[in-house]
Amino acid sequence: MLHLGFVSHAIFPSTAPKSYVFARRTSSGRGVRTCERARLRPWRAMAVLGVEKTVGRGEERAPVEKEQYDAIVIGSGIGGLVAATQLAVKGARVLVLEKYVIPGGSSGFFERDGFTFDVGSSVMFGFSDKGNLNLITQALAAVGHKMQVIPDPTTVHFHLPSNLSVRVHREYDDFITELINNFPHEKDGILGFYNECWKIFNALNSLELKSLEEPIYLFGQFFKKPSECLTLAYYLPQNAGEIARKHIKDPQLLSFIDAECFIVSTVNALQTPMINASMVLCDRHFGGINYPVGGVGGIAKALANGLVEKGGKILYKANVTNIILENGKAIGVRLPDGREFFSRSVISNATRWDTFGKLLKVDNLPEEEKNFQRIYVKAPSFLSIHMGVKASVLPPDTDCHHFILEDDWNRLEKPYGSIFLSIPTVLDSTLAPKGHHILHIFTTSGIEDWEVGTPKTHRRYLARYDGTYGPMPRSIPKGLLGMPFNTTGIDGLYCVGDSCFPGQGVIAVSFSGIMCAHRVAADIGLERKSPILDAALLQLLGWLRTMA
Numbered sequence: 001m002l003h004l005g006f007v008s009h010a011i012f013p014s015t016a017p018k019s020y021v022f023a024r025r026t027s028s029g030r031g032v033r034t035c036e037r038a039r040l041r042p043w044r045a046m047a048v049l050g051v052e053k054t055v056g057r058g059e060e061r062a063p064v065e066k067e068q069y070d071a072i073v074i075g076s077g078i079g080g081l082v083a084a085t086q087l088a089v090k091g092a093r094v095l096v097l098e099k100y101v102i103p104g105g106s107s108g109f110f111e112r113d114g115f116t117f118d119v120g121s122s123v124m125f126g127f128s129d130k131g132n133l134n135l136i137t138q139a140l141a142a143v144g145h146k147m148q149v150i151p152d153p154t155t156v157h158f159h160l161p162s163n164l165s166v167r168v169h170r171e172y173d174d175f176i177t178e179l180i181n182n183f184p185h186e187k188d189g190i191l192g193f194y195n196e197c198w199k200i201f202n203a204l205n206s207l208e209l210k211s212l213e214e215p216i217y218l219f220g221q222f223f224k225k226p227s228e229c230l231t232l233a234y235y236l237p238q239n240a241g242e243i244a245r246k247h248i249k250d251p252q253l254l255s256f257i258d259a260e261c262f263i264v265s266t267v268n269a270l271q272t273p274m275i276n277a278s279m280v281l282c283d284r285h286f287g288g289i290n291y292p293v294g295g296v297g298g299i300a301k302a303l304a305n306g307l308v309e310k311g312g313k314i315l316y317k318a319n320v321t322n323i324i325l326e327n328g329k330a331i332g333v334r335l336p337d338g339r340e341f342f343s344r345s346v347i348s349n350a351t352r353w354d355t356f357g358k359l360l361k362v363d364n365l366p367e368e369e370k371n372f373q374r375i376y377v378k379a380p381s382f383l384s385i386h387m388g389v390k391a392s393v394l395p396p397d398t399d400c401h402h403f404i405l406e407d408d409w410n411r412l413e414k415p416y417g418s419i420f421l422s423i424p425t426v427l428d429s430t431l432a433p434k435g436h437h438i439l440h441i442f443t444t445s446g447i448e449d450w451e452v453g454t455p456k457t458h459r460r461y462l463a464r465y466d467g468t469y470g471p472m473p474r475s476i477p478k479g480l481l482g483m484p485f486n487t488t489g490i491d492g493l494y495c496v497g498d499s500c501f502p503g504q505g506v507i508a509v510s511f512s513g514i515m516c517a518h519r520v521a522a523d524i525g526l527e528r529k530s531p532i533l534d535a536a537l538l539q540l541l542g543w544l545r546t547m548a
């Protein structure tokens, strides 16, 4: 039996609405009032400036359209949804426009014949009930939602060259014991490296996480937790590989650290920022990996529902083709059928390549984006196979997640060099009919008998430039130093998602959403801000990024 994920996404509607209305809140908050678009257009410039149209004698007074929204979010990936919900709970009027028919993007789902498949990763960090880094739990809680989760006893089972088999157990001591048993001569090196990761993780976990681009918050954290912030500032420009080499000499063990990083960053340890590596290498033991009952798609559904419950709005089949600029400021967006929506801020959850390459028509790419493209290149995409199988084909006690690199360490980063396999039904049997499992295999070989999801499918259905998995450093980066935050060179335009700090990963884009919402909230007057400090910090951060 074969079930193919991305093919099943081909359920786009063929009908675009022929007539439509703008919806805006009445002064009382939740109600909507409508006006025809044709009436709105000529007043747009004034409306955006908040200028009322003078009404002549006998002329019917039309509704005055100021900014329709406080924030328009392009895309309902987890990054976009977190930014949107965080803003909605702060009282902002938020509209999310999603090209596809359901929310979630790469963290979406699809159903076939009683099977429920996760479009992308099924390894969920940040979903525990403790600490400050359970960002998915927190994002859901902010809009009054909580999901039941199933603890995963093994984050991943590595099957590596020379028959090296390592299970990353939920219990940290069990994992370290297993690793030391494989490399007894490197006991001190193993403890040294992973302890250094814990130092960073503990510093991260002690902070209240908000926008690093907002000086009042940032200086406040430095004041409250000086040593933790200095620790993070120290590690910000460093990568995991160089730190691993301080502790570890065995080349096979260093290759194992490469594989540890590769599965979350698609690059080796030398290119993986130490802060990101520490985050994932420790959170899997601190909060643990937890799978949401009913599948990963439930997270986006819950966030989208929460958004609407908090007064926000989400439109599907709404493919934004243009960001509208006025005097260099982003003031709204346009859809292919001509609909236009206006807002005080525009947040793009499309990748930065899509945002600046397709949605925005500017003659000159802002310097910040040139710098981003100098340091980062689009990571490759995946070819995915989603299948339903009889349960009897799997050995008993099979782990949920596997990473397989056969024979040759040099193939780690090569296309088709390794295989990822997730079997979420090991944790949640309700995802498949009784007596069956679902498999999600990320690989690219042997396609003759298969329908497959290719990089082109990612590009089409996830609207990601070349189907990219996210940004990947062109060479050895200076840790996270070069990664842009949420503001952009265009006034009023922000980016969110995995081409922003801190990069790929559902928990990472959740953080990006939290940061973005905080910065936007300060800019639209929902949070405190200091224009002088803002200018100084943003200039400092821009300068620091050029050093990367």
Ligand SMILES: NC(=O)c1ccc[n+]([C@@H]2O[C@H](COP(=O)([O-])OP(=O)(O)OC[C@H]3O[C@@H](n4cnc5c(N)ncnc54)[C@H](O)[C@@H]3O)[C@@H](O)[C@H]2O)c1
Pocket: 074, 075, 076, 077, 078, 079, 080, 097, 098, 099, 100, 103, 104, 105, 106, 107, 119, 120, 121, 318, 319, 320, 321, 349, 350, 351, 354, 359, 382, 458, 461, 462, 463, 464, 467, 468, 469, 470, 496, 497, 498, 499, 504, 505, 506, 507, 508, 509
């Ligand atoms: N790309 C992959 O193959 C893949 C696989 C598994 C997990 N992930 C993870 O998914 C996360 C990515 O999250 P993210 O928040 O950056 O976003 P995302 O790419 O998951 O979602 C972006 C959303 O924006 C929508 N969109 C894009 N352009 C649009 C437009 N012009 N108009 C309207 N809608 C538009 C897309 O349809 C999509 O729903 C990362 O954590 C990544 O690690 C990615």
Ligand SMILES: CC(C)=CCC/C(C)=C/C=C/C(C)=C/C=C/C(C)=C/C=C/C=C(C)/C=C/C=C(C)/C=C/C=C(\C)CCC=C(C)C
Pocket: 121, 122, 123, 125, 156, 204, 207, 209, 212, 221, 229, 232, 233, 236, 263, 264, 265, 275, 276, 277, 279, 280, 401, 402, 403, 420, 421, 422, 502, 503, 504, 505, 506, 507, 508, 511, 544
């Ligand atoms: C600003 C300045 C200058 C200074 C300052 C200093 C400070 C204070 C700093 C701070 C910082 C911070 C806070 C940071 C933070 C960070 C974070 C949160 C991060 C996070 C990260 C995360 C990540 C990266 C994640 C990832 C994940 C992933 C990607 C996953 C994936 C998975 C998969 C793919 C699956 C696999 C599968 C198999 C094996 C089967």
